[in-house]
Amino acid sequence: MAVLTAKFPELVAAGLPQNFFHNRKNPDCVQSNGAFCVGWAVDNFHTYVGPALKQATMVSVSVAAGFAIAMALALLSHRYGKLVPPLTGFTGILYTVPSLAFFALLIPITGFGTETAVIALSAYTLQIIYRNIVTGLANVPAGAKDAGRGMGMSSRQLLWRVELPLAVPEIIAGLRVATVSTVALATLAFFAGAGGLGEKIYTQLNFKTNIILAGGLAMLMAIVFDGLLVGLGRAVTPWRRHRAPPILEALRRLRRSV
């Protein structure tokens, strides 16, 4: 700090270092609304855990519900191809409605609370998941299906043992996009009375540390969910040879050379 003050006196004059390099004993940071008050963040971190967990639960339930509905719709349209255009259009329209408006439209119907948020959030996931399941099933190589039929599979067996497993990568890709965007959308769920990190942001809208902490936690949550889904995708498709991520590959090479 002293070094910094000596080096950049004009920064001190602007009041920046106190804000940036705040220590716990310095309440100035909070009072002057510094960029990120580490001490405050450490002391108050525990108040963010509850809302974060609530948001994580909300996202999990919404994506799971959306996945179940999208899967049912996709299987129906796999059987009856004529359903694809109207269902694509319908889920697309749901996706278009801004989330805040969606919550507000649902409140007179389903009331104030987590259910309302979950209904809206799962409606948003439908478009992406449905589209990806349909494309995934459509992209199954004809040869694989022929082989299955040649082995005497019924169309139900063919679906569960050949088509769906081969569509898994596409389905997981859809789930990843849906989950990541649901985490982001769920920060507005407080408006429907569902709490979450958005409520933390909204209640102290001008306090910089709060915004960075809550917003950062939401983005971290998206990354964690994404990683979990990537792992799930690998676990359920053991027959696919996975190349290690570039960073691991580089580390391995490094170790070998040492």
Next chain:
Amino acid sequence: MTVTLLHLALPLGSVLNSFSDAVDFILHPQAAQTGGTEVGGVGYIWPFVRTHLEVSGLALAGSLVVSLPIGLWLGHRGRGELFAVALGNAGRAVPELAVIAFLAAFIGVGLQNVTIALMVLGIPPILTNTFVAVRQVDPDAVQAATGMGMRGPQVLARVELPLAASTIMSGVRTAAINIVATATIAPLAGVSTLGELILGRDVYGSDGVLAGAILVALLALIVELTLAGLQRLVTPRGLILQRASAGA
């Protein structure tokens, strides 16, 4: 039987009531919840609609100006795949509320700042889609163009861009949806869009909130349908024919 019907009809009735009250709010001025001033009515709401369209339009135009050239260039050169895709993925993870709050606390409020914040949400989908669209153009078509003596920029403008137009437009649609949706929370940063009604329950009451929600939803649908029509217009007929014959 009658009892069940009645049970069903009661909540339905109250739902219909609140929606008709909301429509009434849009059409006719009424006393504010806080007393005193009159709120509601077409003349009162129109400026919100205009601001919403204005800030969304500016942000979409800005996003296009920034991301189209970069996406086209990267796609044409076949470079920066990691950058373009990672940007698209990261863009989805950014919570809209956090962007607006961050902007209001760190940079400042007002039309200009909100436009920039909305561009943060509009740039990733356009850039990623443009990149992917140009990369996916049939290499045979590009080779044929080169064989006909076209140079890099000509290939880009006369072969790659038309063939990529449809996918680029779907990125623009995603960006527009994001922007119009996020413009709804712009009142938190001092720009009075339609979100003013939704976020101002204390002043406008539940009728005003619902009225705002109906209008925002309609606005988003109109923007989406317009852009979908535009997408159909910019798709070359050859591609449509090709897809139709591939589907059949």
